[in-house]
Amino acid sequence: MFCPRCKQAITEATLNCRLCGFKFGSGIQKKLDLYFILKNELENITSSGKQLQLQIQSLSAKIVAYQKEIYGEILALAFEPTKGPAEIEKPMPVQDATQPTQTPPPEVLPIQEVTLTPKPSEKPPGVSPQKSYRSSIGSEFRFGQKWLLIIGIITVIFGVAFFLKYSFERGWVGPAGRVSLAYLWGLAFLVTGHFLRKKQLHWFGLSIYGGGIAILYFATYAAFHIYHLLPQGFSFSIMALITILACAMAVVYEAQALAVVGIVGGFLTPILMSTGQDNYIFLFTYMTILNVGILGISFRKRWAVLQALGFVVTYLIYTLWHVDRYGPQKFWPAFLFVNISYIIYSLSPFAYYFLRKQAQQLSGFYILIPNSIFALSFNYLMVKEKYTIEWMSVVTVFYAILFLIFAYQLSRQGESSRNALVVMLLKSMLFLALTIPLLFSQHWITIFWALLSIFLFMGGQKLGEKNLLLCAIVLYFVALIKFLFYDLTFVFQYNMEITSLHMKRPYTYLIFERWFTMAIILAVPYWMRRITVREIKLSSTAFSSSSIVQIPAVTLGIFGILLFLLLTIETSAFFFKNLPQARFASISVIWAIFSIVLMVFGFQKNSDRMRKIALGLLFLTTFKVFLFDIRNIRTPYRILSFIVLGLILILISYLYNRAKGRLAHIEKEKQG
Numbered sequence: 001m002f003c004p005r006c007k008q009a010i011t012e013a014t015l016n017c018r019l020c021g022f023k024f025g026s027g028i029q030k031k032l033d034l035y036f037i038l039k040n041e042l043e044n045i046t047s048s049g050k051q052l053q054l055q056i057q058s059l060s061a062k063i064v065a066y067q068k069e070i071y072g073e074i075l076a077l078a079f080e081p082t083k084g085p086a087e088i089e090k091p092m093p094v095q096d097a098t099q100p101t102q103t104p105p106p107e108v109l110p111i112q113e114v115t116l117t118p119k120p121s122e123k124p125p126g127v128s129p130q131k132s133y134r135s136s137i138g139s140e141f142r143f144g145q146k147w148l149l150i151i152g153i154i155t156v157i158f159g160v161a162f163f164l165k166y167s168f169e170r171g172w173v174g175p176a177g178r179v180s181l182a183y184l185w186g187l188a189f190l191v192t193g194h195f196l197r198k199k200q201l202h203w204f205g206l207s208i209y210g211g212g213i214a215i216l217y218f219a220t221y222a223a224f225h226i227y228h229l230l231p232q233g234f235s236f237s238i239m240a241l242i243t244i245l246a247c248a249m250a251v252v253y254e255a256q257a258l259a260v261v262g263i264v265g266g267f268l269t270p271i272l273m274s275t276g277q278d279n280y281i282f283l284f285t286y287m288t289i290l291n292v293g294i295l296g297i298s299f300r301k302r303w304a305v306l307q308a309l310g311f312v313v314t315y316l317i318y319t320l321w322h323v324d325r326y327g328p329q330k331f332w333p334a335f336l337f338v339n340i341s342y343i344i345y346s347l348s349p350f351a352y353y354f355l356r357k358q359a360q361q362l363s364g365f366y367i368l369i370p371n372s373i374f375a376l377s378f379n380y381l382m383v384k385e386k387y388t389i390e391w392m393s394v395v396t397v398f399y400a401i402l403f404l405i406f407a408y409q410l411s412r413q414g415e416s417s418r419n420a421l422v423v424m425l426l427k428s429m430l431f432l433a434l435t436i437p438l439l440f441s442q443h444w445i446t447i448f449w450a451l452l453s454i455f456l457f458m459g460g461q462k463l464g465e466k467n468l469l470l471c472a473i474v475l476y477f478v479a480l481i482k483f484l485f486y487d488l489t490f491v492f493q494y495n496m497e498i499t500s501l502h503m504k505r506p507y508t509y510l511i512f513e514r515w516f517t518m519a520i521i522l523a524v525p526y527w528m529r530r531i532t533v534r535e536i537k538l539s540s541t542a543f544s545s546s547s548i549v550q551i552p553a554v555t556l557g558i559f560g561i562l563l564f565l566l567l568t569i570e571t572s573a574f575f576f577k578n579l580p581q582a583r584f585a586s587i588s589v590i591w592a593i594f595s596i597v598l599m600v601f602g603f604q605k606n607s608d609r610m611r612k613i614a615l616g617l618l619f620l621t622t623f624k625v626f627l628f629d630i631r632n633i634r635t636p637y638r639i640l641s642f643i644v645l646g647l648i649l650i651l652i653s654y655l656y657n658r659a660k661g662r663l664a665h666i667e668k669e670k671q672g
Helices: 026-046 050-078 129-170 175-198 202-226 232-253 256-272 280-300 304-325 328-354 365-386 389-411 414-439 443-463 466-491 511-537 551-578 580-604 608-632 635-671
Strands: 494-497 500-503
Touching (some): 026 050, 175 202, 202 232, 232 256, 256 280, 256 304, 280 304, 280 328, 304 328, 304 365, 328 365, 328 389, 328 414, 365 389, 365 414, 389 414, 414 443, 414 466, 443 466, 443 511, 466 511, 466 551, 500 551, 551 580, 580 635
Antiparallel strands (some): 494 500
């Protein structure tokens, strides 16, 4: 929290700013007093250990919210018009009037808070005069303080350029003198900006300082490119030092805009110093150093704009180079640069959180997705041209391991880094999922995706993170769709027509791999249900929402449908190859057995939903036996299907009679 006038930190509860004397008022002082009490309490709790992380997070959020409220009122005071003598002489309300205890010395002017009672006629209907006045004053000050200053600095830079041009045309000063004068202008701006900032003109001084940085860049460019006074290497080194100076002072001054000026100048340096030669090794090395500098700043400052700027310019310059200059002989330098840049801009948004124990709100993560897209695209194009596509798996596995290492480091910081940890885990799982199709093929992709989904689900359960659970479910459905619509038909050679479910190859074709894939596909929803049920029983807060509570029912339904479908397919395929006449009767028997098992579970679990599904399946089976089997299968198998179905129907009726009293009692308890 800073004083709106002098921009210095507020470190204690006072009536006035200790440096500039800006008056907060007694009301703000009381709130500041409470704020610092809460802050001290937070620090005491923090020092007590990890067992109080949840309390720390809650208290920290309250303090931040309270800080915003107080600072909003302080900023409002900064835009209040200064009261003139005529206003001070106006009478105050009786309840706010106070008698001074003593007369102050003549040389000290008393400072009083005056409350004015405006007349009703002075307020236009529906408009707050004070608010509109503050708005107009604020816009006026923004224009006068900021935009006029920026325009003025740009005008001075143009003036310096025109002076150099005019002096060259008139022959007043030689090239060395012109460049020296430009450097003197830049240094004068740096010194002036530094002292103005120390004189409590923070924004004004920083803007002047930034103008000095721009003039120094311009002077160096003129010395190299226009007047040819300095060699390329020396000019390049000067511009690099200017960039380092700008970024270092940006961190010291806590000025993001100054860092932006330095980074823009730094990335323009190789373009301005270019001689047309393809010195890509030097270019990549220099840009990597700049990006490492941005990463270093990210550990200290949460400047998402700086990260986004570096990311955009890095990939823009590299893309232009790749389109125009890349060839297979330049593979390794280009490959290393792309992957180092990817690591830097994957880590930069998290760098600020690696060194802090307190809970922080994540920001600046919008570059993660385009960063992955660009890096993988360039890697794919380069690897595919020089090697086989399987070598891309080396890149994806490396990324996955790297993000697992980052996730482990964040996990050691406890609850405060949970959000960043989840993002790192998701990125690692994403690259593992991408690696599988590169290394394996056909049904093995389905198996690994299904296993990865259950690991993601378990991670979401351990962390109490819904996003991980959602990603796990989505990944499983991707694996399931691939299994049903690709693997069964093109890998295991099933004919999936409804009236002719059979295999085009012998039944034993890939039988163990086929059954193993089916078992994994069935096991995933079963384990998801078990994990969710256990967490709901433990009353975990992460599983308290209605959408999460529905997971057991949904996964159980998926498990039951898949089991029914796979039993039907396998039964039909087996009998089609070994005993074709009994194929339809065997399907009817399997359906009837499945329904009786489902009915038994329905009675055991007191689930009317399971019992109703079992009844529906029984009616479907009965319909099939009487309308289809009776005409399409031979008499011995027709007898078998009728007898089995009849016995099962009788057994279910018996179960209903046995459970009638118990079910009625349960229904009565529900209604009561």
